[in-house]
Amino acid sequence: MGGGQLGRMFVHAAQQMGYFTAVLDPDADSPAGRVSHHHIHTDYTDVDGLARLAGLSDAITTEFENVPAPSLENLAVTRPVSPGADAVAIAQDRIREKSHFARCGVECAPYAVIETADHLAAVPSDLLPGILKTARLGYDGKGQRRVATRAELEAAWTDSGGVPCVLEKLLPLDFECSVIVARSEDGQMVNFPAQRNLHRDGILAVTEVYPDNIPKAAAQRAISAARSIAEGISYVGVLCVEFFVLADGKLVVNEMAPRPHNSGHWTMDACDMSQFDLQVRTLAGLPLNPPRQHSAAIMLNLLGDLWFVDGGEAVEPRWADVLALPGTHLHLYGKTEARRGRKMGHLNITGESIDAVRSTADFAAAVLGLPIPLSE
Template sequence: MSGPKVLLPGATLGVMGGGQLGRMFVHAAQRMGYFTAVLDPDESSPAGRVSHHHVRADYLDEIGLATLCGHAQAITTEFENVPADALARLAQHRDVAPGAAAVAIAQDRALEKAHFVRCGVDCAPHAVVTNEEEVASVDDDLLPGILKTARLGYDGKGQARVRTRAELRAAWEQLGRADCVLEKLLPLAFECSVVVARGHDGAMVHLPVQRNLHREGILAVTEVHEGCIPDAQAHRAIAAARRIADGLDYVGVLCVEFFGLEDGSLVVNEMAPRPHNSGHWSMDAADVSQFELQVRTLAGLPLVQPRQHSAAVMLNLLGDLWFARGAAEATPDWAGVLALPGAHLHLYGKLSARKGRKMGHLTLTGPTPAAARETALAAARQLGIATF
């Protein structure tokens, strides 16, 4: 293929995957005047239901991929487990961002850790374990640790905390003897993430550093305002995220997650080759959202540094909230929540709720960090979300 070209509004942009990230990408693209096409096998996928075209096919289906190419002039992905091979096939005919090679690295924790090391970015002490000998020979200093499957883990799935060698072996067996990475448990002070966007020409911009709180492996709260994490660590996180993106020759939106340690140091945790849950606040509190950045990188449009105009706190809305009043599914009190100043409700169009399922998010903005946080705590009390 020839080099990437600028696609102006009126062109059709494609996305692999029909979940909520795809839905928000589609909305951003449509707002800017683009047509959209989604490939997802689920006929009721959130993105497919709002797109101009919905190709209902498996991600490796040849006819489905050809149909998507027939609709779209450039194609992106909305979740990291889209087969890298599918992206490689698409790239034979269309501009694809991010590329298959970068996504393949993000899909494998062992490759991901090796990439971080190559980029000179600190990560937790770790070991790759793929067989009984490697399980038996791990360094004692890595325990206690977290054993994570090398592939297909997300939102806390595919991982287990282990304190002893016996627990390590049992956890590896429970994970189906899959290839894994054992990471040393570190004394955490906070978690944070950086969303960067990198263009075909290497130009790069970023969102402010986001402070995150996870519960049971799922993001629960993101706070973004000046001083939410120490300046020195914020600067290091941004610099590290940029090195990671440059090292991949990345094109698109990339989120890099970090651990801030009690001794003031910072280590990288993992990366996601797509917009990220922790960046959703940017739709309401910045002049350019992560999804507009995704559109711009895919279409070859200029990248401008986003400016945050309001302090923000984002609450994830899990399906548990629909069952807060008992076993029967019941709609939360959205009217009460929307009576709060600075409340921005985003529901993802999923047809049924279940516990642990991401159904939407709520962003609370305010003129000061204290005001945004106070309103977010009021919303959490109203919805039955644990305080933070």
Template sequence: MTPPDEPILPGSTLGVLGGGQLGRMFVHAAQAMGYRTAVLDADPESPAGLVSQHHICTGYDDPQGLAELARLSAAVTTEFENVPAAALAALAAQCPVSPAAAAVAVAQDRVQEKAHFARCGVACAPYAVVETAAQLATVPAALLPGILKTARLGYDGKGQVRVPTAGALAAAWDALGRQPCVLEKMLPLALECSVIVARGADGTIVHLPVQRNLHRGGILAVTEVFAGNLPRALAERALAAAMAIADGLQYVGVLCTEFFVLQDGSLLVNEIAPRPHNSGHYSQDACDLSQFELQLRTLARLPLTPPRQHSPAVMLNLLGDLWFAPGGGEQPPPWAAVLALPGTRLHLYGKREARRGRKMGHLNVSGATPEAARATALQAAALLGIEAF
């Protein structure tokens, strides 16, 4: 086993809990640098499992599978925020794991997450915890209209119900199975943004540029990243908040922090994701270090150097809806026409079946200027049938 303060060098095997597209892109980044990989995921056709040297086809809570992953791997990371923290803790008894189970547990529970934001001095939307009928009955009227969110296992808009009035609150809680929730006050949003940081075991922290995001139906649709995409003072506040959150967790790995920007210019933290994030995909083609290379460096204890963005970029999320004709029949998107546009790079995730709302890939568009990148991205969106932005 490599000593805990020594780098894990190419030729070693790195493990990943989770076989989705984020794991696939980590595997590709690791293999490009000469590492071997092992993926644990129950799906025999998981995107990451299909391209890894080892695929342990079992559930996250299988002790034998976890032991095999630890045996194969010099260190293990995760690509999915809802991997049981207990699985990470079990692995950590056998090999180095980052991010740590305790940090992931905070990100998995909105109540713990918001308490952590408060400890770090970072503001979030006004909220109330709803775990019992008594708490439901005493929700302050000032929080309505609001959004009721499950405390656990919510992502991409899932596990959320809009609550326009006090009379609708009980029905919303029933619809979510009366499980622990938080009610967040709906606020007048101007835009959304995110920050991706990478923090090493020695406390070194670097970051990608602040990303401006557009969500549709609770799913990220477009990310734009270039100088001036956000006011400088706002971007600096977001960076400082994201780094404080990571430092407060003693985090090791790649962490995304998502923010709301209100119409009055206020910045509020929304949530964190203890892994690479959709909004960082542009870094594969517009930066000298992608978020997946940063994840690799934190896991393998390699030096963290500040990534540099060399091209203005726009990322378009590609959902399974694009594979369906307006009449309902399936058809492949017009990739040849899209790739004829300068600065386009297509990333598909190897998923066998397109389904509406399913993340199938993303398109990175870069240009010499922000205006050029945006114009090309709008052309690509028109060809694909994606709503303009």
């Protein structure tokens, strides 16, 4: 379910293991659909399309969290579906998501739910300044707005159309990190190392993974929390959980994604098994071997802005110059049109030491016109 770049990389991983694949996506030119054996061009709620997908498939997964949960329920009547509709529904709603985190004993930033004007009026003053987030359909910074005063909060909620929202208190942030876990139907669970992330304008820009990239205590807390969150819903599949590490070293959970994640793309070139390999294994009921990282890694997210660095017509970035650098691995998603803010690909840089990898990454960023330094 879903034809974007995550689906494309899953399809490639499945085909490498000899599986045939089918993609349901309304876009006839979707990245995953273009490389799959079957491409069903229907809406995610189309009954006939869902029936065709079920008829072609032995098992079904999704590549993004906004696939309608009822469609997954429909498919689950006749086929194994992972992650299940319940897990996806939780990730689709920040209010339910935060309740799930609390049930798992994982701390969030202080927050208030705003669903009515009365809720808005009752928001405690100590939650300001904060970030107002729509409860549904928010990702990559969409549906989010910083508010410093009660007047700004009221205006932001009105501008949202009065939809259910969550107001989160702004906390003194040191850095962001994430953990990717994979869990099988029988409860076996493995994880990758904790990943240090840098976002720009709400979109992941850089991920770094190497020994001691995160203080050991914080990394272990993040891994334990992510595993608890997966266990708490008997999750099956690949799950990413994002965290904030505060200035005092405290860890708070931000959100979860019931799928592979941008911050795990480095695993394609720096590990003996990628996040997509694990997604295939969970779906096919195969053993989950603990993945091993063999190289220090930095992942650079490549947005469509790179095609417009000179401000004129779209110009293909200087890939040849980048690929002349040691340890560079370019992954483009097969999208036919570059647009500002659109995810077009990613660049993995690997090497024996993080110093060598960072030097190469800085040089590649300069060639491409990405902001330097890469870390903050």
